[in-house]
Amino acid sequence: MNPLSIFNYYTRNKRKALPVLGILTLAVFGISLTLVLTATIFDGVRGFVSPYYQFVVIEPNYNKKYTQLDAGLRADVRQSAHLALVAPVETAYLYGTILGIPTNFPIFGVSDELMPRLLQATETELLAGRLPTVRDDEVAIHESLMKTRGLRIGDHIGSDVNNEDPLDGKFQIVGELGGKTILNLVSLERLSKGRTPPQILLLPKDGEMSALVADLDALETERAVIQTPTYWNRFVERTLNQYDTLVGAINAVIIIVLSLGVGLLNMIYFRQRTGEFGILSGIGFSRSFLMRRVTLEALLLTIVAWILGMLLSVVVYQLLDTLVFGPQGTHLSIFNLRLLTGTLPVPVFVWIFSTLTIMWQLWRLDPVAVIDRRD
Structure with a gap:
């Protein structure tokens, strides 16, 4: 494997990568739960009218x-x-x-x-x-x-x-x-x-x-x-907007707290890698290269977490639909655009916040001081 590959850090430090991966995966699953439940309620309202x-x-x-x-x-x-x-x-x-x-x-x-x-x-x-x-x-x-x-x-x-x-x-x-x-x-x-x-x-x-x-x-x-239908569309729209506003506010708080938490966790991990980045900078690699590397590492982690969270969601909800809700006459609305658009902010905001916090530290990095400390 290329010694500068973005896969190196996570391959060699699974204990550090897995907690972040697990947190993000469960976050995607948790947010998807609110989206699937509200989408199912929306389908029920449409069935009513x-x-x-x-x-x-x-x-x-x-x-x-x-x-x-x-x-x-x-x-x-x-x-x-x-x-x-x-x-x-x-x-x-x-x-x-x-x-x-x-x-x-x-x-x-x-x-x-x-x-x-x-x-x-x-x-x-x-x-x-x-x-x-x-x-x-x-x-x-x-x-x-x-x-x-x-x-x-x-x-x-x-x-x-x-x-x-x-x-x-x-x-x-x-x-x-x-x-x-x-x-x-x-x-x-x-x-x-x-x-x-x-x-x-x-x-x-x-x-x-x-x-x-x-x-x-x-x-x-x-x-x-x-x-x-025009009369009932207004009724449905009012009902759905009320649910959407509530769910959107809850999910926004979750995403903000999650972004801060994961960003701080990544900051701690970065400080443990100061020597690695200091040496790379000292032997001639530019800050832009290091920032690009960190950006790709964070992007890889969030994408994998989002995919795992979506797979977990689909499997769990499909089982619940087949074994629990289906026999009771209600089908969970699993495959819908709301599930995609509602969970995408999780990896996006976590990636942005994590990247910005680490890039800020990279910008302030003094490779000479790092090498002196290692000596």
Whole structure:
């Protein structure tokens, strides 16, 4: 091996390299944990609103004390050329969890005739059982929610069974639904108890959802809440920004403390190598050469640590996803851009701080004094 190779120091001083390598690897793993968990929560939030990207629900603006949709708005909505049908709907909610965080998922009360059309529009399949009917208090639940709650066809849900469930009454699960859209269905008559619901559901013509949304977004009214994808995107963005701000602040503190700690540790190691650098400088090697050498050494260590941290993260999270979370209906969001962009600051800032501290000492190095001390 080249005696001036950047690999020499770490090859000959494994006890000094391994602690730094281990600290950086675990730091990458720790930060990746926050990123994977928040990404999984974000996926859960998107799953919560996924039905509203396939159809639109309009309800009175209860916050403004409106309890019914006015006839003028109903007429304006029907003027869209991209509208396939308008139907009454009532929205209730089911208890669920995302990584243990309580979350209420919508369940839509629609007519028996509309259910097959909603399945087609949302590309949802009936995996088992059948669709609910008006004959009894029945529901069809998405498979992810059934796994999360440990439910099976034939089980009962509702506030009469579980106090945490916001769905009033007692309903039997008769169908299991599957697909990217988390769709839950119940008979409108059974949910509304025969009352005329104040909400309406708008189903677009095939491939014309975007055009329908554009027409609806142009309607301005304070009397109703038009739940288009634009409306839900604002909700999702607010939610994600809150999580991102919190996680970003925590990770920033971790990275700063880590950079200071590793930088000081490298400074101690450098002082133990003063003789090496003093002799190299004394026999003619320039400070720029020594600085380049130190820079490459630090870069090598941080890159290796980042790669090991990422590999450790992927292996651990994949095992957790397969053995723990997957069977419960939740899949960890492992392979995503957030994981890369969120962990990259660890090696970058540690490398910069470590390099600057050592370069500062190299700049002040007096090779003559070093050689005199060795004599």
